[in-house]
Structures are given as structure tokens and as C-alpha cells.
Amino acid sequence: MKKFVILLFVCVLSAFLLLACERDQGVQAGSEQGNTGTYQPRPAPPPKGEVQQNPEISGELQHVDMAAKTFSIRVDNGMEQTFKFDDTTMVMGLEGQPQTTFPGKTGKVGNASVRNLMGKEGSEVTVQWRDDNGAKMATHVDVTQISSARSPRHTAKGKATK
Numbered sequence: 001m002k003k004f005v006i007l008l009f010v011c012v013l014s015a016f017l018l019l020a021c022e023r024d025q026g027v028q029a030g031s032e033q034g035n036t037g038t039y040q041p042r043p044a045p046p047p048k049g050e051v052q053q054n055p056e057i058s059g060e061l062q063h064v065d066m067a068a069k070t071f072s073i074r075v076d077n078g079m080e081q082t083f084k085f086d087d088t089t090m091v092m093g094l095e096g097q098p099q100t101t102f103p104g105k106t107g108k109v110g111n112a113s114v115r116n117l118m119g120k121e122g123s124e125v126t127v128q129w130r131d132d133n134g135a136k137m138a139t140h141v142d143v144t145q146i147s148s149a150r151s152p153r154h155t156a157k158g159k160a161t162k
Contacts (some may be wrong), residue, residue: 045077053081057081064118071117071138073125082139083127085114093143094120114141122147
């Protein structure tokens with residue numbers, strides 16, 4: 001009789017475990033937006049010979065280096081993208097903001113509109129760029145949200161602290 005009770009207990013426990021693992025509905029791609037259709041993958045990047053017309057990247061302005069004529073932004077996935085700029089690079093969205101002046105560096109003016117990005121680290125920007133022999137040359141920078149204070153995670157030189 002004792003063996004029968006143990007066997008009955010094991011069978012009942014197994015039945016409850018199988019019922020607990022049963023799912024009413026499986027996982028579907030896109031179900032969080034209410035889309036019950038089929039999964040749609042991202043489009044493939046263009047072939048190597050084909051260049052995307054005016055690609056753009058959005059992110060947070062990290063650093064502006066006037067001597068090297070570069071600036072960097074941090075995109076949503078955490079990667080940092082560095083862009084070159086030249087005298088034709090246009091900066092929009094800083095209208096009504098104080099202009100950045102550096103009295104000791106009047107000999108080399110450079111791009112005055114990009115110079116106005118200095119001190120605006122932490123601002124949200126969208127950069128249109130073109131490929132310049134493997135480097136990203138910024139053609140248009142649009143400041144979408146201005147931040148005049150440095151982010152607390154940066155030191156005075158703009159490097160991330162850990």
C-alpha cells in the first residue's frame with residue numbers, strides 16, 4: 001500500500017508540473033506594439049559600391065576638438081562616433097545662444113559655427129555626413145536640444161570617468 005501511495009503522489013505531481021508548463025499563447029514577434037502580422041527584418045545595407053545619400057546620425061555631443069577639426073557624439077547604443085568638419089560644415093539650432101569666443105586664438109578662426117558647439121557638451125544633435133576617404137565628414141549639424149552644462153560623468157577635459 002505504501003508503494004501505491006508514493007507512485008500515486010509522483011504521478012499527480014508530474015501531472016501538475018506538466019499543466020503548469022503549458023502555455024496558452026506562444027511568443028510572437030512585434031506583439032508588444034499590437035502587431036499580429038509576420039516578422040519584418042530590417043532592410044539590408046546598400047552594397048559597397050552604392051553610397052547612401054546624406055546619411056545622418058543622432059546622439060549626444062561629447063567633445064569638440066578645434067585643433068584636430070573633429071567632434072564626437074555618443075549614439076543611443078553607447079558607441080561614440082567621431083566626425084571631421086571643415087569650413088563648409090553648417091550648424092543649425094544655436095540661434096539666440098551666446099556665441100563662443102576665444103580671445104587668445106584669434107589667429108586661427110576655423111569654422112565659427114562649429115566653434116559655437118564648444119561648451120554645449122551633452123546637447124542632442126543630428127549630424128548629416130558624407131564619406132571622405134573612410135572618414136565621416138560632417139556637412140550639416142542640427143542641435144535639437146541644447147545643454148549648456150557639462151554632463152556630471154565627465155571631467156574637465158571631457159573624458160569619461162569610471
